[in-house]
Amino acid sequence: MLKRTEVIVASAVLALVMYTMGLSVLASFQASRTVSNTGSVKTVGVGVYWDSGCTSPVSSIPWGMLDPGSRKNATCYIRNEGNSVSTLSMYTSNWNPSSASSYITLSWNYGGQSISPGGVVKVTFTLSISASINGITSFSFDITIIGSG
Numbered sequence: 001m002l003k004r005t006e007v008i009v010a011s012a013v014l015a016l017v018m019y020t021m022g023l024s025v026l027a028s029f030q031a032s033r034t035v036s037n038t039g040s041v042k043t044v045g046v047g048v049y050w051d052s053g054c055t056s057p058v059s060s061i062p063w064g065m066l067d068p069g070s071r072k073n074a075t076c077y078i079r080n081e082g083n084s085v086s087t088l089s090m091y092t093s094n095w096n097p098s099s100a101s102s103y104i105t106l107s108w109n110y111g112g113q114s115i116s117p118g119g120v121v122k123v124t125f126t127l128s129i130s131a132s133i134n135g136i137t138s139f140s141f142d143i144t145i146i147g148s149g
Contacts, residue, residue, distance in 0.1 A: 038061065038063065041061060042142055044144070045080070046081055047079045048078050048079075049077045050077070054077060069130070080116065085114045086115050086147035086149040087112060087149055088123075090106075090110070091144055093141065093142050093144065094140070095139065097136065097139065100136050100139035100141070104141075106141075106143065108125045109123060109124045114149070
C-alpha cells in the first residue's frame with residue numbers, strides 16, 4: 001500500500017504531465033493556425049511606392065504572420081506613369097495553394113478617381129483572413145495593378 005506522501009507525489013507528477021501535454025497540444029494548435037505570406041506586386045502603366053515622393057518602389061508586400069479572423073493593412077502610393085489620365089484596377093492571381101483564395105481576400109480603398117499623368121494616389125490594401133481557414137499555414141499570390149484610360 002502506498003504511503004500518503006507517495007500518493008501526493010504521484011498525483012503531482014501526473015498533474016504536471018497532464019499540464020505539459022495540454023500546453024503542447026495548445027501550442028501545436030496555435031502554430032498550425034497562423035499563416036504567412038508575401039504578396040508580389042506587378043503593375044501596368046503605374047508605379048507602386050512606399051512613400052508619397054515615389055522614391056521607394058514596392059515589389060512585394062510583406063504581410064507577415066496572420067491569425068485566422070484577422071486583417072492587416074498596407075499603405076502604398078500609386079503613380080500614373082502613363083501619358084494619359086488613368087483609372088486603376090486591381091486583381092489577384094497565382095494563389096498557392098489555390099484553396100487559399102477561398103479563405104483570404106485582398107481589398108483596397110481606391111475610389112475609382114481619375115489620376116492625371118504623374119499624379120499620385122494614396123491607397124490602403126487590406127488582407128483579410130477568414131476565421132474558418134483550415135489546413136493552410138503559408139500562402140502566396142500576385143497582385144496586379146493596372147492603370148487604364
